[in-house]
Amino acid sequence: xxxxxxxxxxxxxxxxxxxxxxxxxxxxxxxxxxxxxxxxxxxxxxxxxxxxxxxxxxxxxxxxxxxxxxxxxxxxxxxxxxxxxxxxxxxxxxxxxxxxxxxxxxxxxxxxxxxxxxxxxxxxxxxxxxxxxxxxxxxxxxxxxxxxxxxxxxxxxxxxxxxxxxxxxxxxxxxxxxxxxxxxxxxxxxxxxxxxxxxxxxxxxxxxxxxxxxxxxxxxxxxxxxxxxxxxxxxxxxxxxxx
Numbered sequence: 368x369x370x371x372x373x374x375x376x377x378x379x380x381x382x383x384x385x386x387x388x389x390x391x392x393x394x395x396x397x398x399x400x401x402x403x404x405x406x407x408x409x410x411x412x413x414x415x416x417x418x419x420x421x422x423x424x425x426x427x428x429x430x431x432x433x434x435x436x437x438x439x440x441x442x443x444x445x446x447x448x449x450x451x452x453x454x455x456x457x458x459x460x461x462x463x464x465x466x467x468x469x470x471x472x473x474x475x476x477x478x479x480x481x482x483x484x485x486x487x488x489x490x491x492x493x494x495x496x497x498x499x500x501x502x503x504x505x506x507x508x509x510x511x512x513x514x515x516x517x518x519x520x521x522x523x524x525x526x527x528x529x530x531x532x533x534x535x536x537x538x539x540x541x542x543x544x545x546x547x548x549x550x551x552x553x554x555x556x557x558x559x560x561x562x563x564x565x566x567x568x569x570x571x572x573x574x575x576x577x578x579x580x581x582x583x584x585x586x587x588x589x590x591x592x593x594x595x596x597x598x599x600x601x602x603x604x605x606x607x608x609x610x
Contacts, residue, residue, distance in 0.1 A: 376494055377446065377470070383538040384424070384447035391425045392453065399567055399574070400428045403487050403518050406576050407435065410516055415439050416482040419508065421471045421501075422489025426454030432485070433464045442481075444469045472501040482513040490548075491519050492539050498551040506555040511584050515557065517577040519543050521564055524573040548577065558582050 412418070416439045423429050423443035433441050444467040445451055451468040458464055467474075484505055493501065509515060520528075522542030528535050529542075545562065552558075557579045564572035595603075 381446045385449035388449050404431050419481040419484045421486045425450050428487050476508045480510050482510045484515040486517045502552045502555045515579040
């Protein structure tokens, strides 16, 4: 996609989500948001973490997420100015929560580093042509020991929606298969630590969450030092004797 076409598409997307504010406000918090919060807890989010949220919309998840960070901070950004204005008015009483109208792929974060980056059902709405640039930027601002949390619709569920329920789709709602994700993240030093498909709205697995880390943070030099049980010792002795 050429730059001019990409810029026009970005303008269309921003306008779409400016108009989407009323619908988001009407829907409010639902089980998807609470599910993301539970998954973030399991991923190891700490009360002191500096967290970056990409694609916050009107702040529906942000309001839940900030409660997990009593001694941390949350920077939430979105390309929709109307969404950010709504979020600022709604959550202005949180001193450690900041909303910014910006595109993360070209935003200047300065020297700020984050222990966690959250992309809550936003990646499927970002043009694929921007994914590599986005992850290059996020790689620069993620702490070496931090993690990136991605929540997306199961790509095969989205394909089903395109064929059967197009009324459920937004302006861009592209299936993000794992090969596409890997192609745009691995060159920038990320790797998949965990990928889980699970169900929220339908009996089949309609969503996925992915935990990614930066390659090189692991320490492979430490072995597991657990004493062998008597049963294990006898089993190994028996196997040696049988040889």
